[in-house]
Every structure is written in structure tokens, then in C-alpha cells.
Amino acid sequence: MKPGLLPGVEAHLEVVVDDSMVARFDTLGLVHPVYSTWSVVKHMEECSRKLVLPYLEPHEDAVGYAVEVVHLAPTPVGMRVHVRATVEAVEDRRVRCRLEVSNARGKVAEGVHVQVVVPRDWWLERLRQGP
Amino acid sequence: MKPGLLPGVEAHLEVVVDDSMVARFDTLGLVHPVYSTWSVVKHMEECSRKLVLPYLEPHEDAVGYAVEVVHLAPTPVGMRVHVRATVEAVEDRRVRCRLEVSNARGKVAEGVHVQVVVPRDWWLERLRQGP
Numbered sequence: 001m002k003p004g005l006l007p008g009v010e011a012h013l014e015v016v017v018d019d020s021m022v023a024r025f026d027t028l029g030l031v032h033p034v035y036s037t038w039s040v041v042k043h044m045e046e047c048s049r050k051l052v053l054p055y056l057e058p059h060e061d062a063v064g065y066a067v068e069v070v071h072l073a074p075t076p077v078g079m080r081v082h083v084r085a086t087v088e089a090v091e092d093r094r095v096r097c098r099l100e101v102s103n104a105r106g107k108v109a110e111g112v113h114v115q116v117v118v119p120r121d122w123w124l125e126r127l128r129q130g131p
Numbered sequence: 132m133k134p135g136l137l138p139g140v141e142a143h144l145e146v147v148v149d150d151s152m153v154a155r156f157d158t159l160g161l162v163h164p165v166y167s168t169w170s171v172v173k174h175m176e177e178c179s180r181k182l183v184l185p186y187l188e189p190h191e192d193a194v195g196y197a198v199e200v201v202h203l204a205p206t207p208v209g210m211r212v213h214v215r216a217t218v219e220a221v222e223d224r225r226v227r228c229r230l231e232v233s234n235a236r237g238k239v240a241e242g243v244h245v246q247v248v249v250p251r252d253w254w255l256e257r258l259r260q261g262p
Contacts, residue, residue: 013158023195025177027144028184034258037195038173045168046156053159064154064168068199074258127165127205 001117002055005090011051013083015043017075035075040109041067044099047085048113052095061123062095062115069111075103085113093117132248133186136221142182144214146174148206166206171240172198175230178216179244183226192254193226193246200242206234216244224248 015021021039023032045064052062075081085097093116101109146152152170154163176195183193206212216228224247232240 015157023176025173025180026146028177028180031180032194032258036173036176037198038169038176041172041198042156042167042169045154046159049156049159049162063163064202066199066201067168067172068197070197071195076258127163127207 001060001090002057005052005055005087005095007087007089009051009087011047011085013043013047013050013085014080015083016080017077019077022077032074033077035077035079035081035108037069037071037109040071040101041069043081043083043101044069044085044109044111044113047083047099048095048097048115051085051087051097052115052117056117059120060117061120062117063123064113065094065116066114067111069099069109071109073103073105073108075108079103081108088112132191132221133188136183136186136218136226138218138220140182140218142178142216144174144178144181144216145211146214147211148208150208153208163205164208166208166210166212166239168200168202168240171202171232172200174212174214174232175200175216175240175242175244178214178230179226179228179246182216182218182228183246183248187248190251191248192251193248194254195244196225196247197245198242200230200240202240204234204236204239206239210234212239219243
């Protein structure tokens, strides 16, 4: 990792909630016509990765490992959400970010996302291994 | 809630990983060509909801509240995953399920998902509230 990935470093992401992000499941159909928890997680992952990318060496990659989220309030389709990732700790190869998602009404979700920085060759080899 | 939603009750879901489930983000493109963490979360949510639905009264709905997941191993496109949700605790209106996702090689992910059982009218009203 390059120097500078320290507690307090932030990244941001803006997303307008669209129909592809609502709580709809293949076997259950449309559940709630609002921003789904899995979409919140997707945008948390995206924002955390955006944060880490500038600090990776060419031989490194970052792999999502763990996520915790509490979804506090619904967001309708068409509303903008703001995602903020803030580095909380970097221990060994683990980058732990605190995440907050908000819309015009206030906080939508909060959580923690952990990425592990790995050697790119090791990771590509892991992906290539067949079942 | 109808009686019977007790610790140990299980639901299952089978999914074949396809291209729509890989780690790809709008602002970053394709990150890893394998089953994404947000898709793991989506299927955990789907399986937990499937578990709870038979126990809801007509005037009730279940809303996802919190999720924790650790993603342990990659799953390539085309491989089948099995999701199992098991009730761990039902406290007041909160249904806490333990989730495990596995493929032919072994465990892929594990976590916890919490749903809250709410009065359907209250929830619909909450969704109707504009920004």
C-alpha cells in the first residue's frame, strides 16, 4: 500500500435511486418499492473501494471481506443518496471503513465495511481455480 | 405473528450465480468476475423473508433492518449456491436469522439478518411520506 491511507481519509458517492435498486427478489417479486438494503450494501462497497484504489500498488488489489449495515429509513425511487466512507482503521492488510448513507431527509443507513489488500497475482490465481 | 416462528426454523434458497450478480459497480466497472458481496446480501435477505412470510398475519409485513456478512470465498459465474436461513431469536417484533451460503466447494459466506415485523398500514404510510 502507498502511504497516506490513514484514519479519517474519506470518499464520497452520489447515487439517484432507480427502479433497479428497489427491494425486489427473483422468487418473491417486488417487496417494497424503495431503496433496498442490498443496494445500500452495493453502494457502500463501491464507495469503500473508491476510497482504497488510489492507495494500491500496481501489484495489489482490494477484496471486500465483511460488511455490517443498519438500514434506518426508506428512500423512494428518484431521490438522491449520498454515501460517505471514512477510514476507521488500517491493521495489517485490512482496511476498515465506517459508512454513512443519507438522503435529503437525514440518515438512511450506517455501517462498517472491511476490505483486505491482497497481492494481485494471488487473487487472480484464486479466481482461476475451478470448482 | 402466527405461532411457530421459533429458533431452529429454517428456509432455503438455491441460486445459480449469473453475470448480473458479479462485483461490478456503476462508477468503477467490473471489479471481480465472481459472486459479489451485495448479491450474497440480496440472497440472504430473500431467504430470510421467505422464512418469515408464512408466519405473518394479513395486517403485518416484515422489513429488513440489519445485516452482517463475512464473505469467505469466491464463487464463479455458473456455479450454484445454497442459502440457508435459520431463526436464532425472535424478540418482541425482531426476527434474527443466522445465514449461511455455500457452494460445491464449501462455505462461501455467513452472517446474520434482522427483520422487524411491523403493522402493514404503518409501513405503507411510512413509504407514502414524501421527501
